[in-house]
Amino acid sequence: xALNPTGVTVIFVKAGxxxxxxxxxxxxxxxxxxxxxxxxxxxxxxxxxxxxxxxNRCYITGMTFRDHLYPSAAVAFPSTGAGVIVTSPYxxxxxxxxTTGCGMRVDGNLALGLKSMVLDSYTQFNQxxxxxxxxxxxxxxxxxxxxxxxxxxxxxxxxxTCSITNSNNSF
Numbered sequence: 159x160a161l162n163p164t165g166v167t168v169i170f171v172k173a174g175x176x177x178x179x180x181x182x183x184x185x186x187x188x189x190x191x192x193x194x195x196x197x198x199x200x201x202x203x204x205x206x207x208x209x210x211x212x213x214n215r216c217y218i219t220g221m222t223f224r225d226h227l228y229p230s231a232a233v234a235f236p237s238t239g240a241g242v243i244v245t246s247p248y249x250x251x252x253x254x255x256x257t258t259g260c261g262m263r264v265d266g267n268l269a270l271g272l273k274s275m276v277l278d279s280y281t282q283f284n285q286x287x288x289x290x291x292x293x294x295x296x297x298x299x300x301x302x303x304x305x306x307x308x309x310x311x312x313x314x315x316x317x318x319t320c321s322i323t324n325s326n327n328s329f
Contacts, residue, residue: 171221173197180204183236186213192220195253201225208263211236212247212275219250226259228287233261233275235268242271246299253281260288261305266296266318277303284308289327292318300325 167185171192180202184190190210192198198221202209205227210218212233223232232254233247240247254261261282266273274297281304282289289305292298295317303325305311311327314320 166215171198171200175199175201177201177203178209181208181211181234181236183211184213184216186241187215189217190219190221191217192252194220195222195251198222199224202230205259206230208232208234208237210234211240213240214243214247214271215245216247217250218248218252220252222253222255223261224255226254226256228258228260231260231263231291232256234263235265237268240269243269243274244271246272246274246276248276248278249280250277251279253283254289255283256287257285258287259284260291261308262290262298263288264290264292264296264298264318266292266294268294269296273297274299277301280304282306282308282311288313290320292320294318304328 168189278301283306285307289308289311298320300322
């Protein structure tokens with residue numbers, strides 16, 4: 159911690175099409191910043207596993223997630239648990255393009271504290287899959303999300319809730 163007193167790490171991802179061993183488990187306070195969502199594509203080497211696992215204070219921006227398949231999500235809490243969330247993981251200016259996969263899963267059973275995630279400017283073309291799945295008393299703040307051809311743009315169940323502003327659900 160002495161080398162990084164803020165506890166924040168930023169990983170810059172240059173333009174490219176990356177197939178990654180997944181899930182990519184981010185530690186609390188890690189930001190992954192892509193050059194831009196048109197230039198950075200992240201694909202899972204195991205399509206049925208989540209691409210990114212996020213915890214407290216994580217931030218992901220500027221990339222497109224492709225080829226994740228049911229039951230996976232592009233972004234989710236770790237299956238082993240995210241710990242206490244006091245600053246929600248934040249996904250901004252990204253896209254999810256796939257078939258049966260999910261853009262983001264917020265499972266309240268896998269987090270303590272706020273049990274929440276935040277999205278801004280997130281486009282999802284998940285034909286046959288879910289846009290956002292919020293369950294088990296999880297919460298999401300969704301701003302400028304656009305879901306296209308998803309079986310459900312936003313699915314809340316088992317006490318899951320969200321707020322949605324300036325968004326669209328099509329086809």
